[in-house]
Amino acid sequence: MEELELQLDLPVMPPVAPMLAKPVKGMPKQDGNLFYEPKWDGFRCIIFRDGDEVFLGSRNERPFTRYFPELVEAVRAELPSRCVVDGEIVLRKGDELDFEQLQQRIHPAASRVKMLSETTPASFIAFDLLALGSESLMETPFTERRARLESIFPEKGGSIRLTPVTTNDERASEWFEMFEGAGLDGIIVKPGDQPYVPDKRTMFKVKHERTADVVVCGYREHKTGPIVGSLLLGLYSPDGKLHHVGVAASFPMARRAELVEELQPYLAKLGEHPWGEWADQAIRHMGEPAATPSRGGQRMPGAVSRWNAKKDLSFIPLRPELVMEVAYDQMEGDRFRHTAHFRRWRTDRTPESCTYEQLERPIGYNLDDILAR
Known part of the structure; x- marks a missing residue:
């Protein structure tokens, strides 16, 4: 595939299947080791950046790079020069997410992709860090990966944003009810001591029914x-x-x-x-x-x-x-x-x-x- 011919030289290379979550009925209680995040409603994506070379990998390992040229530019402007970041591509309509409009971005015509990138630009919500500089963080516990991720967002972001997180299960339950009105569809719960395990359901997700x-x-x-x-x-x-x-x-x-x-x-x-x-x-x-x-x-x-x-x-x-x-x-x-x-x-x-x-x-x-x- 053409986009995989980029001259990337990173400690974690594409393709990487993202770590997954298994559904649970109720909000897991805090055991001293859990992190709670909003579950974003978009396209799961892992960003690979090595200087000016940027690759956007999808959950099924088919590249998103050609469909979101505005995100490629945002990555070059807003993320460290060598990093691998896991997150979600989202598209907002006013104060809410609009998944239907996001789906329209997957189009075979380059002219339409260019037009949509200008009229309905996407954003990226970061929630995990797999590599930074020459260091792989795949074996690093999530507690440290989250701290390192926060360190690369010193200021309010533009098109690349950092997801909020809490260690308070009661606050997570409040988020579960409140955030749905903005188009989010639940809560992701991550054990703090876990490494990044591709394609394995080692996290938990709580969704509305x-x-x-x-x-x-x-x-x-x-x-x-x-x-x-x-x-x-x-x-x-x-x-x-x-x-x-x-x-x-x-x-x-x-x-x-x-x-x-x-x-x-x-x-x-x-x-x-x-x-x-x-x-x-x-x-x-x-x-x-x-x-x-x-x-x-x-x-x-x-x-x-x-x-x-x-x-x-x-x-x-x-x-x-x-x-x-x-x-x-x-x-x-x-x-x-x-x-x-x-x-x-x-x-x-x-x-x-x-x-x-x-x-x-x-x-x-x-x-x-x-x-x-």
Whole structure:
């Protein structure tokens, strides 16, 4: 890969798979060794800088460098000349994070990347330090890595910012409730005595979980064959339009096969479905922000994956008559941020009663107030 041909000479070299976190239900109590940080909602990224050479590595080890030229310049201006820093690429809209706009930055056309880097510039939130100068810190406990990270942020940052941290579990619980209003999606808990372990879930994450009643509008087949891969979910807006809000996919393999039979009576023709214009709209909005309720449009399933253009995102339409309860963690604009999880069928609910009004909206919170901590 071209971007890996950079002349880097660092004690920690790309690619490095980032250290991960495993989910836990409640906030872990302080045992004298824990650090609590906000969980940022963006693209995980490890920055490698050696002089003017900068490489932005992603979680799947595919480089972000070409998509964020403004961050490359910010790294040269704001970070030490030789360092490796772990963090999150985020994009803010006013006082909140905007993950949907961030996704638009992954685009094959260089001209569009340049335009978006100027109109919707991204920022980087640093939360770990893997190397500084000629020294690798991979085996160094997080307590020391955090102190060293703080030492390279002597002043208020520009596009490169330092995440706040606390060792107080009660304050972390307050952050968990407060910061969601700025678009953050939980708390990361790090043991202070741990080294940096790539691709291992040695940290913990506490995330919100809520439930909603949604309409089952169709399904996509599993990659292994003609069984259910994911169910497409919908909610009604006040004007009566049915919008695609996400998918549910947490089913055992045997259950996926059973669902095909159970859904047979509800099969519909696309032309008679509320998303009958899916193919036309998908082509019309390819490479552009999706139509949304807030724009007066109708959100429908995507046709092309931004990460894998060869991935088939066609779906089998169903009459919108079935209602299920799902668990979800947070909203991304008008849709679920992550895959929802099936909880139970709701035969007592009508599809028309499944509206956006049932969703809990977090109280707003200012990003600058978080970063000032």
